[in-house]
Amino acid sequence: MYRTTVKVDGMMCGMCEAHICDAIRKAVPSAKKVKASRAKKEATFISDSVADEAVIEKAVKDTGYGFIGIVTEPYEKKGLFG
Numbered sequence: 001m002y003r004t005t006v007k008v009d010g011m012m013c014g015m016c017e018a019h020i021c022d023a024i025r026k027a028v029p030s031a032k033k034v035k036a037s038r039a040k041k042e043a044t045f046i047s048d049s050v051a052d053e054a055v056i057e058k059a060v061k062d063t064g065y066g067f068i069g070i071v072t073e074p075y076e077k078k079g080l081f082g
Helices: 014-027 053-062
Strands: 002-009 032-037 042-047 066-074
Touching (some): 014 032, 014 042, 014 053, 053 066
Antiparallel strands (some): 002 042, 002 066, 032 042
């Protein structure tokens, strides 16, 4: 599993966050736990494989927001107690 963090510029409200989440879900169908934060200027999601950076960049830009960068790192699901 991989955790991907996408830095996004231009989100101003809850609807902006929803648009980014929808764009990521369409671009990466296997994405799970998709969240966006206008305060942090980022969106995060978990996927089984490494997501294609070019596809995500295009999805973000096509919705009218600024793509700043992307970071993908291994993700380990934590158990109930840790």
